[in-house]
Each structure stands twice: as structure tokens, then as C-alpha cells.
Amino acid sequence: MTTPIGPADGSASPRFGGLTTFARLPRLDQVPTSDIVVLGMPFDSGVSYRPGARFGPAHIRQASRLLRPYNPALDIAPFDTVQVSDGGDIDLNPFDIHAAIESAEHAARSYADRGSRLMTIGGDHTLSLPLLRAAAAAYGPVALVHFDAHLDTWDTYFGAEYTHGTPFRRAVEEGILDTEALSHIGTRGPLYGKKDLEDDRRFGFGILTAADVLRQGVDEVVDRLRQRIGTRPVYVSVDIDVLDPAHAPGTGTPEAGGMTSRELLEILRGLAGCHIIGADVVEVSAAYDHAEITGIAASHTAYDLISLMAMDLAGQTD
Numbered sequence: 248m249t250t251p252i253g254p255a256d257g258s259a260s261p262r263f264g265g266l267t268t269f270a271r272l273p274r275l276d277q278v279p280t281s282d283i284v285v286l287g288m289p290f291d292s293g294v295s296y297r298p299g300a301r302f303g304p305a306h307i308r309q310a311s312r313l314l315r316p317y318n319p320a321l322d323i324a325p326f327d328t329v330q331v332s333d334g335g336d337i338d339l340n341p342f343d344i345h346a347a348i349e350s351a352e353h354a355a356r357s358y359a360d361r362g363s364r365l366m367t368i369g370g371d372h373t374l375s376l377p378l379l380r381a382a383a384a385a386y387g388p389v390a391l392v393h394f395d396a397h398l399d400t401w402d403t404y405f406g407a408e409y410t411h412g413t414p415f416r417r418a419v420e421e422g423i424l425d426t427e428a429l430s431h432i433g434t435r436g437p438l439y440g441k442k443d444l445e446d447d448r449r450f451g452f453g454i455l456t457a458a459d460v461l462r463q464g465v466d467e468v469v470d471r472l473r474q475r476i477g478t479r480p481v482y483v484s485v486d487i488d489v490l491d492p493a494h495a496p497g498t499g500t501p502e503a504g505g506m507t508s509r510e511l512l513e514i515l516r517g518l519a520g521c522h523i524i525g526a527d528v529v530e531v532s533a534a535y536d537h538a539e540i541t542g543i544a545a546s547h548t549a550y551d552l553i554s555l556m557a558m559d560l561a562g563q564t565d
């Protein structure tokens with residue numbers, strides 16, 4: 248393998264200058280091939296409450312400037328291990344959700360066809376559906392680790408099937424998820440009714456609530472997740488509202504009583520060695536953020552997810 252082209256050197260070029268790519272990585276068109284592509288999906292036409300996730304990709308990239316090349320928690324320098332690049336943003340029609348979903352799936356499939364794994368930065372949670380479709384086209388039905396305050400297995404809003412509250416119900420209906428290995432982590436807050444939980448269980452999801460994370464602790468949660476995932480290809484979706492509003496104020500449907508960013512990162516790191524084939528970080532709504540709190544949490548989450556995918560890719564080629 249040729250030596251990967253890494254990020255701009257923060258000791259030679261100040262990190263607060265220059266054009267903005269994720270972690271100051273090269274653009275996709277500056278590298279011959281890319282094992283992992285960071286892809287922005289600026290889209291928020293599926294939201295049910297506060298808007299603004301369309302500005303998530305730009306905000307996460309800006310907050311990612313301070314990331315450094317070596318990840319001590321996972322003992323990997325991801326950008327030296329595999330080629331990671333920033334593929335920019337894809338064009339998604341803000342006035343036609345069906346067209347946007349189609350474009351997102353088409354773009355994601357084209358990266359899979361070229362052998363790249365995607366680290367998608369959103370955008371609202373509607374986008375996980377086309378991303379999972381593309382993942383399933385490449386791997387068959389995939390396991391899912393879903394970090395969120397919400398179930399996102401609701402049926403419709405105002406009669407609309409495709410929204411940020413419904414992607415995983417649609418995904419189960421479409422048969423693109425491995426129903427033996429579906430987990431929500433960090434759920435909490437009021438629901439519409441008890442039936443929400445009954446439906447969710449029927450679809451095959453196991454739930455580790457925010458309270459479970461508190462009471463059982465990170466290690467127990469990681470054990471349970473790992474048991475459920477095994478060696479299956481797994482997609483990781485992180486709705487940033489899984490974090491307590493104190494850790495992620497910049498989001499559209501905040502709920503009290505959430506995880507800390509430290510807990511989220513530690514649970515993710517516990518997935519080292521799992522066959523993570525794609526990931527997204529969604530629901531960052533820049534206008535509600537303060538002091539880049541949410542942007543920093545999201546950029547670190549994406550950095551750890553990239554590190555996990557790089558470990559998996561490196562393990563395969565050894």
C-alpha cells in the first residue's frame with residue numbers, strides 16, 4: 248500500500264487557517280483512492296422540531312480543526328494507517344425529500360462500488376435510511392448500533408413516511424437490517440405511547456436506555472453490544488442528541504437526562520475489533536450550539552468512528 252496522504256501539519260500550518268476539510272484531511276480529489284471518505288450531507292427537510300441540521304457538516308468540519316493525528320484511546324494513527332479523505336458535501340434537494348433520499352443512496356452506493364467506507368456527517372436522521380440501503384446493497388442486511396435519545400422507529404408524521412423519526416422502521420420494513428442484531432443506546436424521554444416500545448421490540452430492537460448506561464456502566468453496555476454484534480457487518484448511527492443537552496445543545500429535538508460525551512466515546516471505543524462498515528453522525532444543528540460544544544462532540548465522535556473503521560481495515564489486510 249502507498250503511504251496515505253495525511254492531514255495538514257498543525258505545527259507548520261496553523262490549524263485555524265486554510266480551507267476547511269474534516270480534520271484538515273486532503274480532499275478526495277487530492278488522493279488516488281480513499282479507504283474511508285468523510286461525506287457531508289447538508290439536509291434537514293425531515294425534521295419535526297428545530298431546524299438547522301443542514302448546517303451540521305460545515306459546523307462539524309470547523310470544529311474538527313483541532314483533532315490530532317494519533318488516537319491514544321485506540322492506539323492508532325488512523326490517517327497513517329489507511330487513506331482517509333474528505334469527499335465534500337453531496338447535493339440533496341431541500342424541497343423534495345424523496346429525491347434527496349434517492350440522491351443520498353446513489354452517492355453512498357457509488358462510494359461502496361469504489362471500495363470506500365463512509366463516515367457521513369449530517370444532516371438529519373432521515374439520511375440513515377438511504378445510507379443503510381447502500382450498506383445492505385454491499386453487505387446484505389447489516390447489524391445496527393444506534394445511539395439516540397429517540398427510537399426513530401415511528402411510523403409517520405403528518406402522513407409522511409420519510410422523516411427523521413422514522414428511518415429505522417422503514418429500514419426494517421425494507422429488510423435491509425439484520426433483525427438479530429439491532430440495538431438502541433441512550434434512549435430516554437417521553438414517547439407518544441407504550442405502543443412505541445411494543446412496535447420497536449417487534450422489529451427486533453434491544454434497548455439500552457440512558458438510565459441503563461448510568462446504572463450498568465460503560466463496560467456492561469459494551470459487553471452486551473459486542474455479544475449482539477459478533478462478527479456481523481455493523482453500521483453505527485450516532486444521533487448527537489444521544490448526549491445530554493449539556494453536552495450537545497446544538498440539536499433539533501433535545502431531551503433531558505442523556506449521556507456524557509465521555510460515556511459515548513468510551514462505548515464507541517469498546518467496539519474496537521468489530522466489523523464496522525459505515526457510520527453516520529447526524530442531527531447537529533449549528534444555530535443552537537454554543538462555544539462549539541456540539542460540534543466538538545460530533546467531530547470527536549467521527550474521529551473515533553474513523554479510527555475504528557481504520558482498525559478493522561488494517562486487520563483485514565494484515
Ligand SMILES: N=C(N)NCCCC(=O)O
Pocket residue numbers: 295296372397399411412486488499500530
Ligand atoms: N431523530 C431525531 N433526532 N428526532 C426524532 C424525534 C421525532 C419526534 O419529533 O417525535
Ligand SMILES: [Zn+2]
Pocket residue numbers: 395396397486488489500530
Ligand atoms: Zn434523536
Ligand SMILES: [Zn+2]
Pocket residue numbers: 372395397399411486530
Ligand atoms: Zn435520531
